[in-house]
Amino acid sequence: MKVLSVLKNVPEDLQQWLDEKYPSLEFRYCHGMKEGEPFLEEADILVTYGEDLDKEKIEKAVNLKWIMVMSAGMDRMPFEAIRERGVLVTNVRGIHAQPMAEYAIGMFLQNAKRMKELHLQEKESRWNRRLEFQEMNGHTMTLLGTGAIASETARLAKCFNMKTVGVSRSGEAKKHFDEVFRIDQLTEALETGDYVTAVLPSTEETRGLLRKEHFEAMPAHAVFLNMGRGELVSTDVLLEAVQEGLISHAILDVMEEEPLPAEHALWREENITVTPHISGITSRYLPRGFEIFDRNIKAYIENETMENVIDLERGY
Amino acid sequence: MKVLSVLKNVPEDLQQWLDEKYPSLEFRYCHGMKEGEPFLEEADILVTYGEDLDKEKIEKAVNLKWIMVMSAGMDRMPFEAIRERGVLVTNVRGIHAQPMAEYAIGMFLQNAKRMKELHLQEKESRWNRRLEFQEMNGHTMTLLGTGAIASETARLAKCFNMKTVGVSRSGEAKKHFDEVFRIDQLTEALETGDYVTAVLPSTEETRGLLRKEHFEAMPAHAVFLNMGRGELVSTDVLLEAVQEGLISHAILDVMEEEPLPAEHALWREENITVTPHISGITSRYLPRGFEIFDRNIKAYIENETMENVIDLERGY
The missing domain is CATH 3.40.50.720 (NAD(P)-binding Rossmann-like Domain)
Structure with a gap:
């Protein structure tokens, strides 16, 4: 053969x-x-x-x-x-499941452990321990999507003793998810999310799916991460959500416009972290x-x- | 009562x-x-x-x-x-086991996913995907210590499909460790380590335990992380190990002198990451x-x- x-x-x-x-x-x-x-x-x-x-x-x-x-x-x-x-x-x-799940956990830990602040302090040779260090442990991760990448991310989240909540079309129970909501229960699902991970593909259904009301539903301390498709949520909604304190931080590996132009406001928002669509690279x-x-x-x-x-x- | x-x-x-x-x-x-x-x-x-x-x-x-x-x-x-x-x-x-284990995984992921470089690029509004992204998956974590903190770190490492190697006084088998070496087999243990985590307390036995020959034993791509006690290894040895390329990066949450003075060389070494003894804060x-x-x-x-x-x- x-x-x-x-x-x-x-x-x-x-x-x-x-x-x-x-x-x-x-x-x-x-x-x-x-x-x-x-x-x-x-x-x-x-x-x-x-x-x-x-x-x-x-x-x-x-x-x-x-x-x-x-x-x-x-x-x-x-x-x-x-x-x-x-x-x-x-x-x-x-x-892509493994590198992307590692990316998600890594970026959430970057936020929880204040690594960007620590990095800036390091550049200034500054020893300062008064930062608000968080743990992933005991918190809830809400994942939009329950496919291979979301499942691997949820599996790792469970290892960190997190609760995992999924959102899918069917709402069917799935391994590594403590609970799965149907897409028409999206708002309810987002209310649970300390860490929200979006891994949805780009379809007619998902384009522009997340609107301002959805960020209003998330806890104010929520960290939102998108590594699916940028079309899920408009840049304007993201900027408003962060600037108005509806969520505490957004981590974006994908966005409406890629590559993100140098003059774009997303780059300059302190509570938004932009990475250049690299979560799947390995x-x-x-x-x-x-x-x-x-x-x-x-x-x-x-x-x-x-x-x-x-x-x-x-x-x- | x-x-x-x-x-x-x-x-x-x-x-x-x-x-x-x-x-x-x-x-x-x-x-x-x-x-x-x-x-x-x-x-x-x-x-x-x-x-x-x-x-x-x-x-x-x-x-x-x-x-x-x-x-x-x-x-x-x-x-x-x-x-x-x-x-x-x-x-x-x-x-301290949970916050410190999260710290270790987070800092190793910071290194594997090039988060410091990504952070600097972000500050310059620069979209560049040509970085060497690594995975934790499939690699080996060697841990000096097999106590509560090391065990929790090893448990998480296993979740990332890593091999875990421990080093302890007795060399006794322990949960979450694929292999445990005795302290007199330290060099052998270090040869296995893609990611090396030190969580040893400060005792007469551990003070100055790691010398240059131990860094020579590690693979050149090894990332060394110390969150135990700074006395484990002298600053000079660490600087030499990194500057001579014996290892690729050192992550130090503890060091001989704390707080680290602003003028200290450790702050300025590109392949050394210093954090101000915060791994256990929660x-x-x-x-x-x-x-x-x-x-x-x-x-x-x-x-x-x-x-x-x-x-x-x-x-x-």
């Missing part, structure tokens, strides 16, 4: 690992689709980031049985052509993707249930 | 909570020992920070059966007089101490095993 990878710069050790683990498979690593295209015809399995496929390539790949997409986003996949050919698609959904992206690939190869060969199989009708 | 508290500023809600919970006990809250001394004679139980007792006061407290010390340090307790009288002593050992100190007190009152009344009973011979 032939495996064609068109990922650029796959480290030697990852290549070697799979080569040695699956001697019955023939792996070919090409530096991008241009280099890989001549081998599409013979490939049984294709490994791609999913942004380099079209109807023609799918048609050319007459032996193709499985496309392993090394990405969580699938916007540019030619699903119709894939569906017609009945090719299996899997992706690496959840690959040096372990490919190794982790290859671990999913490895488990799926094993499942594929042994005809067992594979991870992250994509519903070709829905496209996710 | 009469309970005398000589703690200053005990919040009303804590007083009321115990009053209502134990109607058979008679609680008296005095603002310090001076105000409380007239009531020593009738007290069965004394609640103190443990810094205001002497032989005379113990002799005066003829009815005293139990001293609840709302502190983890017991340096100023007149243990000989207490021993002679056979008075039970308990303290709040471990009360607004939840008294509530948490009173929770221990509550459990111990219950155990005392019901003649069950109490927490944190002090060995009067050893004094801890």
Whole structure:
């Protein structure tokens, strides 16, 4: 069985690992689709980031049985052509869960432990212990979203002895959440949140979902963190919420306009922390993707249930 | 039974909570020992920070059966007089475990997620995503110490899917530690540490324990954090270790000289983070101490095993 990878710069050790683990498979690593295209015809399995496929390539790949997409986003996949050919698609959904959950916990601890103030004091060589240090312990984290990233964040929050409250479309009970509210109970859910984490994707339903009344519902000491999509809440609402003291701090890894222009007011608001959409960045992206690939190869060969199989009708 | 508290500023809600919970006990809250001394004679139980007792006061407290010390340090307790009288002593050992474990995880995440760099970029309104973001996940935390604080830190590290290695006098296996080394295997233990956390008390054995050779043993990417006692390692060794690249970063909440003078070189070293001995500070100190007190009152009344009973011979 032939495996064609068109990922650029796959480290030697990852290549070697799979080569040695699956001697019955023939792996070919090409530096991008241009280099890989001549081998599409013979490939049984294709490994791609999913942004380099079209109807023609799918048609050319007459032996193709499985496309392993090394990405969580699938916007540019030619699903119709894939569906017609009945090719299996899997992706690496959840690959951002660990770095993003670490980001969320880290940023909340930055706030609780006053690390920005400590950093400024350090720059001034100033020994001052009179800051209001908080604990995560015993507080409540309210998460908008209950998917892979929110769940991993909730799992860590539970480790810190926090209560976790989720908000999802269905309101269905979920592991790592003490309670889950339906989206139409959003206000009620936000009232519980000492730490509020938004990890919602951008859909028609979520665009502009959070309005000023929602920040009014949060406790005044609440810290709001958005690492989902910037469209969830307008910049104006965020600025008002913080300036009027409806919440104590906002941490934004995503915002309406990215990159955030240098002159934007968000940069200069003391109680807003801006990071440049980095929560999901990790040096372990490919190794982790290859671990999913490895488990799926094993499942594929042994005809067992594979991870992250994509519903070709829905496209996710 | 009469309970005398000589703690200053005990919040009303804590007083009321115990009053209502134990109607058979008679609680008296005095603002310090001076105000409380007239009531020593009738007290069965004394609640103190443990810094205001002497032989005379113990002799005066003829009815005293139990001293609840709302502190983890017991340096100023007149243990000989207490021993002679056979008075039970308990303290709040471990009360710093949660805030200090949160501090350690928070500071390591500050380093892994490049929060200081992000903070500086934010101050310059600069959107730059090209930083080397790390994960805690999958790495090893080596802890010098396996007591309450180290254990709580190790527990959290395990939640982040880290491997945990402890170093203790005995090398005895302990919960939350994947492996424990004896102190004479210190070098070996340090070789494993991506993140090294020191939580050792100051004793003759630990003073100056870490020398340059120990930093040479750590991986060059290691991040070293000391929140135990500053005497563990000299400032000169720390500066050399960082300046010569033996480790990548040092995070110091304790140091040889505290407060650290403004002109000290530690403040100005880019790869050293100094915080002003704040890891244990928490607004939840008294509530948490009173929770221990509550459990111990219950155990005392019901003649069950109490927490944190002090060995009067050893004094801890």
